[in-house]
Amino acid sequence: MKWTKYLIPTLKETPQDAEAKSHILMMRAGLIRRLSAGAYSYLPLGVRVLEKITGIIRQEMNKQGAVEVLLPALQPPEIWKQTGRYDILGDVLIKFIDRSKRECVLGPTHEEVITSLVANEIRSYKQLPITLYQIQTKFRDEPRPRFGVLRSKEFIMKDAYSFDRDIAGLDESYKKMYDAYCAIFSRCGLDCIPVEADAGFMGGDVSHEFMVPSDVGEDAIIICAACKYAASKEAAAVKSENNEQTAKAKGEPIKEVKTPDTSTIEKVSKLLKCPPEQMVKTLIYKADGNHIAALVRGDHDVNEAKLKRFLKCEILELADPKSIQDATGGPIGFSGPVGLKNVRMIADNSIMGMADFVTGANKKDMHLINVNLDRDFKVQEWADIRYITEKDTCPKCGGPIQLKFAIEVGHTFKLGTKYSKVLNAVYLDEKGAEHPMIMGCYGIGVNRIAAAYIEQNNDKDGIIWPSPIAPFKVAVVVVNAADKDLMAFAEEVYKDLQDKGIEVLLDDREDRAGIKFKDADLIGFPYQVIVSDRHIKDRKVELKNRRTGERSIISKDEIPAKIQ
RNA sequence: CGGGGCGUAGCGCAGUUGGCUAGCGCGCUUGGUUUGGGACCAAGAAGCCGGUGGUUCAAAUCCACCCGCCCCGACCA
Secondary structure, eight states: OBGGGSOOOOOSSOOTTOOSHHHHHHHHTTSEEEEETTEEEEOHHHHHHHHHHHHHHHHHHHHTTOEEOOOOSEEOTHHHHHHTHHHHHGGGSEEEEOTTSOEEEEOSOOHHHHHHHHHHHOOBGGGOSEEEEEEEEEEOOOSSOBTGGGBOSEEEEEEEEEEESSHHHHHHHHHHHHHHHHHHHHHTTOOOEEEEOOOGGGOOSOEEEEEEEOTTOSEEEEEETTTOOEEETTTOOOOGGGGOOOOOOOOOOOEEEEOTTOOSHHHHHHHTTOOGGGBEEEEEEEETTEEEEEEEETTOOBOHHHHHHHHTOSOEEEOOHHHHHHHHSSOTTOOOSTTOOSSEEEEEGGGTTOOSEEEEOSSTTEEEEEEOBTTTBOOOEEEOOBOOOTTSBOTTTOOBEEEEEEEEEEEEEEEETHHHHHTTOEEEOTTSOEEEOEEEEEEEEHHHHHHHHHHHSEETTEEOOOGGGOSOSEEEEESOTTOHHHHHHHHHHHHHHHHTTOOEEEEOOOSOHHHHHHHHHHHTOSEEEEEOTTTGGGTEEEEEETTTOOEEEEEGGGHHHHTO
16 A cells, blocks of 8 residues: 555644543544544544454454354334333433434444344254354443543444353353453453453343553552452452451440531541541432432442442432432431431441441531441441452452553453343253253453553554554655655565565655654554665665664565564 | 533644734645755645624624533443
């Protein structure tokens, strides 16, 4: 490919609306352009990167025996209502009315569609197991699209779905996908950590997220340096030892104190000169419409995923001020467990060992001090409902843990029968008995791989691509394209590489050398072959390695061997 | 959805105490000189100053409403 016949609009300056490194560089290198918030056009170089990535994905999926399909993005709402996700997804699901006044939705993921398809087409145990996958555009009306293509409303996803006869089969299918994922991310050059994860709205028990550590990551993960245990912050269990405290009650009576305008832990803590870990935070939630109170230590945060799992509810949301008033008798910010009636109360394990703590009094501008368990209120349900912190220890080995931010590039789930049961995806066994299929699902954010890679691999000059996902492996840079002899030699070098199956871009622009070097560095081709009058007399070229900056003067025939 | 910021040529920006024909750099077109790390000279083209309404003799500039974009938070596979 020749530069002048392509479309590579590089930018010299940082676009004003880009902040994240990958976003800036993808814009500057001419890979993408924004159409509207969360929707991006891919320009030729961007498309080539995506194709490289999807090529690797296809190879690894096929290698594990998965079979490619292509499902519609345009879907009827009925299947979503059948599984209950029409409501669970809420505004994230993009809906509209078509010309015949029927409602349509745009697929945010495809469990419903694939399960309906399989329910119709697969009947016998002989057809199982099967794993189907597709690479397709997904639509999610994200409340806040961010960081270019890292979080967009429209994005490309590879999604796979496995169907098995039993749990053992699922375990096997799951393992295959897990292995494929590790291979894919490693081939794409990503430093990626698989972590135990929460299944979220997908449902199911076992789940892994594939995380790329980065400052712009929106997910937090914990890592244990000692035993290599890694988990998402959402999923990480808190070891019970971390909750042990030796506090003994002094026997002081419970007392109401006036605490005006202190609806937050920080304010109360400051006013009463009491550390947050000496306080109990009471949050009122609505779980499928019922009020519940969640109690955690003042310095901890409620992990809604854990709470949701404990309650086994579909929709969990913080109660609004009015219903808090109704449930507790006090305004928002002053809730407490003492005297709380008709509200189910779940307390985090860490409260068990506390004594003489501070809580809200369920009255405006009032808190209670010297509060003690059992004496002042009783807790029926104890659970691990808080987020792990860096002060906690590894849930596996008890060693110190580290919190890191990361970009989620892949997520796998063992779904079980959640979808097959409702959508009637069943098979007949050898004896003619009917069973629901056991499902797994597996997603990869294709554009996210590109962006996450750039987040990890750039320098002051631009992107540093690895050969497997670079838009072109080599750029042939002619220092003076107006010079006929130079250009003729460059064409020769270019054709030669092309004939040898090497993906090469010839920068035939009649611009000054500096501009062309800068652009080559910015886009980040792994290798630059520089054709100049310095070496043409010996019929030699200069080879530059983008990552190392290493240069060598070689003949054109030596290039293929040098760029392995 | 709450808080903050921004919107002037393709890109980056200045102009915003109301005042003449809206400017600078880059890019683009033409001609010339240059040619190894974002050259130079000359001549050009390119703007509903985000939109609507208002105040005024006069609005990019003041006021109101709306739209769009970015960041923080909430939310999120």
